[in-house]
Amino acid sequence: MKQLLRNDWAWLGLFVLLFMVLGPLPPAFGLGAIAGDFGVQVLLTIMIYMIFGLGLNIVIGYTGLLDLGYASFMAMGAIVVAAGLVLTQQPAGETLQAPLGDLRLTQEQRELEANANAGPVVVQYRPDWGYDVVSGAEAVLAALEAQEAAGPDAEPKTLSVQPYAGLVLPVGQKSAKGTHPFGSTGGFLLLLAIAGVVCAAFGVLRGIPTLRLTGDYYAIVTLGIAEIVYITIQNEGWLTGGAYGIKLDGETIPHLFGADPNVAQGGTWWFNFYYVVLVALVFAFVFSKRLELSRLGRSWAAIKADEVAAMASGIDVKKAKLLAFLASGFLGGVGGGLYALKLTTVTHAQAEVFESIIVVCFLVFGGMGTIRGALLGAAMLQGLAEFLRLLSDPFWVRDHVFFLAADSELSIPNEARMLIYGLMLVLLMRFRPQGLLPPRAGGDPPSKQQQATWRLAETPLFRVGGKT
Amino acid sequence: MSLLEVSQLGKSFGGLRAVNDFSFTVEEGSITALIGPNGAGKTTAFNMVTGVIVPTDGSIKFRGQELRGRRVDLICRQGVARTFQNIRLFDHQSVLENVTVGLHRQLRTGFLGALLKGPRTREEREARVASAKYLDFVGLLPRANDEASSLAYGERRRLEIARALASGPSLLLLDEPAAGMNPQETVELVELIRKIRDAGVTVFLIEHDMKLVMEISEQIYVLNQGEEIARGVPEAIRNDEHVIKAYLGVPE
Numbered sequence: 043m044k045q046l047l048r049n050d051w052a053w054l055g056l057f058v059l060l061f062m063v064l065g066p067l068p069p070a071f072g073l074g075a076i077a078g079d080f081g082v083q084v085l086l087t088i089m090i091y092m093i094f095g096l097g098l099n100i101v102i103g104y105t106g107l108l109d110l111g112y113a114s115f116m117a118m119g120a121i122v123v124a125a126g127l128v129l130t131q132q133p134a135g136e137t138l139q140a141p142l143g144d145l146r147l148t149q150e151q152r153e154l155e156a157n158a159n160a161g162p163v164v165v166q167y168r169p170d171w172g173y174d175v176v177s178g179a180e181a182v183l184a185a186l187e188a189q190e191a192a193g194p195d196a197e198p199k200t201l202s203v204q205p206y207a208g209l210v211l212p213v214g215q216k217s218a219k220g221t222h223p224f225g226s227t228g229g230f231l232l233l234l235a236i237a238g239v240v241c242a243a244f245g246v247l248r249g250i251p252t253l254r255l256t257g258d259y260y261a262i263v264t265l266g267i268a269e270i271v272y273i274t275i276q277n278e279g280w281l282t283g284g285a286y287g288i289k290l291d292g293e294t295i296p297h298l299f300g301a302d303p304n305v306a307q308g309g310t311w312w313f314n315f316y317y318v319v320l321v322a323l324v325f326a327f328v329f330s331k332r333l334e335l336s337r338l339g340r341s342w343a344a345i346k347a348d349e350v351a352a353m354a355s356g357i358d359v360k361k362a363k364l365l366a367f368l369a370s371g372f373l374g375g376v377g378g379g380l381y382a383l384k385l386t387t388v389t390h391a392q393a394e395v396f397e398s399i400i401v402v403c404f405l406v407f408g409g410m411g412t413i414r415g416a417l418l419g420a421a422m423l424q425g426l427a428e429f430l431r432l433l434s435d436p437f438w439v440r441d442h443v444f445f446l447a448a449d450s451e452l453s454i455p456n457e458a459r460m461l462i463y464g465l466m467l468v469l470l471m472r473f474r475p476q477g478l479l480p481p482r483a484g485g486d487p488p489s490k491q492q493q494a495t496w497r498l499a500e501t502p503l504f505r506v507g508g509k510t
Numbered sequence: 511m512s513l514l515e516v517s518q519l520g521k522s523f524g525g526l527r528a529v530n531d532f533s534f535t536v537e538e539g540s541i542t543a544l545i546g547p548n549g550a551g552k553t554t555a556f557n558m559v560t561g562v563i564v565p566t567d568g569s570i571k572f573r574g575q576e577l578r579g580r581r582v583d584l585i586c587r588q589g590v591a592r593t594f595q596n597i598r599l600f601d602h603q604s605v606l607e608n609v610t611v612g613l614h615r616q617l618r619t620g621f622l623g624a625l626l627k628g629p630r631t632r633e634e635r636e637a638r639v640a641s642a643k644y645l646d647f648v649g650l651l652p653r654a655n656d657e658a659s660s661l662a663y664g665e666r667r668r669l670e671i672a673r674a675l676a677s678g679p680s681l682l683l684l685d686e687p688a689a690g691m692n693p694q695e696t697v698e699l700v701e702l703i704r705k706i707r708d709a710g711v712t713v714f715l716i717e718h719d720m721k722l723v724m725e726i727s728e729q730i731y732v733l734n735q736g737e738e739i740a741r742g743v744p745e746a747i748r749n750d751e752h753v754i755k756a757y758l759g760v761p762e
Contacts, residue, residue, distance in 0.1 A: 329625065335634075336624030337617045344600050344611045351598035353582035354560060354591070356615035356677050365621050483657040484604040488642075493651050496642035503616050503640035506647060506675055507710025 048482055053414040054327050057092070057421065061085055061320055066313045082316065083384070084428040089319045090381045091424045093326045095404040095416035097373030100330060102402065103411035104339060105366040106346030108261040111248075111268030112401050115241045115371050117275060117393035119378020122237035123230075124288040124388040125281050127296065130223050140165065142185055142199045144172040151179035163203045173203065222296070230296040230383075234322075237379035238372040245371025249364050256349070268398060275390040287389030288382075295383060319380050326373050330413055333369060342366055346411075396460075400427075403463055407470060409477025418479055423463065430459050511574060513538040513681055513712050514559070519568035521554055528554045530736045532568075536681065536729075541703065541713045543723045545747075546733035547756055552716045553595055555733070556685055560592045561585040572681065587615050591679035593670040595686045595716070601659040605650060605669055608658050609641040612676030616640075641676065648672040648702060664695035668702065675706070682706060684715040688722050700726055724748060732756070 046052045066082050094116055101109045145165065163178035175182055185201050224233040252263050275282045282288065292304040298318060301310040333339050341362040344352035353359050382388050404423055408415025432438050436453040440446055470477070488496070512535040519532045529551040536542045544552050557563040559570055561582040570577040577585050591612075600608050619633055645651045648668040653661065661669060667687055674682055687703070688696045696719060703726055707713050717723045723730065724744040732740040732747060734756040740747055747753055 332624050332628050333621075335629035337614065337619050337637075338621055338624055340607065340611050341614065343603060343607075347600035347602065348598045350562060350582075351594065351600070352611070354562070354586055354594075354598075355612050355673060356583050356586035357611070358581075358583050369621070481602065483602050483607065484655045484660075486655060487652055488654050493642075493646075493654075496639055496651065497646055499639045499643070501636045501640045501643070503613060503636050504643040505678060506644075506706060507680065 047479070048414075050327075050331060050413040053417055053479075054324070057417055058320065058324065061089060061323075065316055065320075066309075068313055080432075082312065084425070086316060086319055086384050087428065088421055088424045089323050090377050090384060091401070091404070092323055092417050092420040093373055093377035093380070094401045095408070095420040096326045096330045096413060097370045097377060098401045099405055099411070099413065099416040100333065100342075100370040100373070101366050102405050103416065104334060104342040104346065105363060106342075107256070107363070107366075108258075108402075109264045109370075110261050110395070110398050110402065111264035111266075111271070112370075112374060113393045113395065113397035114248075114268045114271040115245065115374025116378040116381065116397060116401075117271070117388075117390070118244060119237040119241050119375035120382035120385070120388045120392055121275065121282050121288065121378075122240050122375065123233050123379035123382040124290055126233045126236065127222075127224055127290060127294045127382075128288055129281075140173050140201055140203045142182075142189060142201050145182050145201065145203070146172050146174050147179055147182060148175075151175060152183070163201060165203045178203075222294070225294075225296045227296070227298050227300075230298065233296075234376055234379040238375040241375025241378070242368045242372040245367035245374075246364050249367035253360050253363060265395065265398075268393065268395060272390060272393040272395075275393050282390065283388075285390065287387050287391075290382065290386045290388075295386070315383060319384075322376060322380055326376070327413060327417075329369070329373065334413070338362065338365060343411075400424075400463075403467065405477075406467065407477060409480035411481040412479050415477055415479040419477075423466075426462070427459055430454060430462065431456060434458075512536060513573060514714070515571040516555075516559065517569050517571075519555060519558060519570065520566050521551075521558060521563060522566045527736050529558070529565075529733070532733065532736070532738050534731050534738070534741070536712060536714050538680075538712055539707070539710065540728045541707050541715070541726050542729045542731070543727035544714070544716045544731050544733065545718070545720075545723055546739075549735070550733040551736040552733055553685060556592065556683055556716060559585075560590060560683060583615075586677055586679075589678065589680040590683065591674035591677045591681070592683035593667070593674055593685055593687065595689070597666050597670055599658045599661075599666055599670060599673075601657070603658055604654070605656050605658050605661065606638070606641050606645065606654040608669055609644050609672050609676050610637050612644070612673035613637050613640060615677050644672045644676045645669075647675065647705075649698070664691045664699070667691065667699070671702065671706075675711070679711060681712045681714060684713065684717075686716050686718060688717055688719040696722060 064081065065085055066079065094112065097115070098109060098112045101107050145163075163175065163181050165173040165175055182201065185199060189196065189199055222229075224230055248264075248267055252260055255263055276285060278284075292302075295303045295311075297303070298311055298314040301314045303311040341352065341357045344355060344357055345359055345362060349359055378392070381392070400423065404419030405416055406419070407423055408417070408419030433454040434456040436451045439453050440448065440450045443452075446452060514536040516535070517533045519529055520527070521529045532551075532555060534544075544555065546552050554563060558565045559577065561577065561580055561584075565578055568578070572588055572590060575588065577588065577590070580588075600611060603611075617633055617637060619627070619631065642651060642654060645654055648671055650661075650665060650668055650672065653665065658666070658669060671682075671684070671687070684703070688699055691699060700722055703713055703715070724747075727744055730740075730742065730744055730747045731738060732750070732753050734752075739752040739756060740750045742750070
């Protein structure tokens, strides 16, 4: 039993089994309207946060660097996927009809000479602003003049416009029969991989200036960079939708294995998505586990234990750290990309410090440095969070807590979540500071037979002074 | 050409001159010792050779190649391994894993290799066997699966030596290997150091246990307050008046 509790694969098996048993049934069994099922949404959130937990575990758990900015990766992955879906979707063979009144001309464009800016109308969409005319101002001016001539009572016109560099569609803009390069399963998986790679690259970039830092200093710098990312996301509206965020809808959400998210409340789609996430979780597990057991994983553990001794053992500490940031960023990006589809609205709130802290809490709770700890921590704390979300609804509480009066307004506000987390962490630190499932080294001593086998075995890796 | 040739090594920490104009050589296949009272600059000299501290002046040539200014891990890759005065083990890993970390420079698998091939590769199997054999070399094989922090003091010293040997060095630097050992452990340590030298690894050590130093060293350097005060064979050092003065002080 003790052995089983320390086996990451056993924990993965347990969770996968639970997710399959509790998860949605195939729509063929008649349970179609899964989308509205609160339980399935909770399970999806838990699975995605498990991926985040595994990703952050590489930097905090394996390499021992306290990273307080993981939300940057989670948010960036979500934005890459959401923006990628929304911005690349274009009408095929037809140009977009934009309301004339939404076309924004600069002062220079208004004063331009005839023919100076002729050609098709090309625009760039800015969610907080409208369509910026990039070229073809002449046609816009002519259309505006015609509109004015027709008098104020005339019907508002639209104008055919072309997207600028493919990045044009307003958030949520519908197109009747558009091309959607990432709208298929394969396209979505590709986009997910791109999100992973972008976040991995960001991890390395962010890592370069922080390489020399350890301990508290590293934590503070990651916190600072996360704040920069948060503010950048809030302000770069052309890509992120600014404060409104990016909304995905039935048009932009990719079809998964042929399932359309629009049909019959998308039961099949949710079923398929659920299993895509589950497979991604298993992927993240194998990814982490293989790295943990590799030469690189040993380097990380050595750096965590003693950086100087690691260096003196021939480990290139900087390279190993950068690879940790890369691997961690990759998983964050992939998880974030999946989260975008689950949420369908991606805003800068994804990049808040609070989100980073929650994932750190998973690791502290589960036990720093083990995959099983990250999984258990995510399941417990995220499960608790979702339960508290229910308790924040006085109607739900009234209906489910039997001794309350029919007009009870008792509820636990959502903001109390951190309070309860805090209390749990205090209790944990008092009674089990190493976390629920901490790493354990070693085992039973090797048998006499095993020792003899080792002594007799030959390997070129064993040589003292050039002699084997 | 000597294996290690250090000339005019110097290090200043602000106004403090920790090591000054210290030149020494370590001959291939020898056991060379560096002694001196506390604060003499011995460990600073060691740290400079292994790249942990960058020297202010001087040069460090290993097999004719300049080591000064190189990164610690690259110096290790050149074939210089060391242990630390305040033992630095990876405490929460098993004894065997500690040695496997030491094998780092002899292994090849990188990031993608680890992801694509997984842990059940020939290299990983060989690394396990080799780690076990290094443990056997220092006599710790029966404890291979214990957590490193559970080892007794003398065993920890030996594990650190096994980890250093696993990087395949031709020069091994031992920083006070006998510190805190009981007489029995010290005897075993002397045997181990001889065994390492006989296998072909040159040993350079800092030590306070004079009995051990006199017994195994072929060449001894004595530092006091950052300056070399004597050098020579054990017999000469034992009777050197500067050395006696530095260690025992001058009667008022």
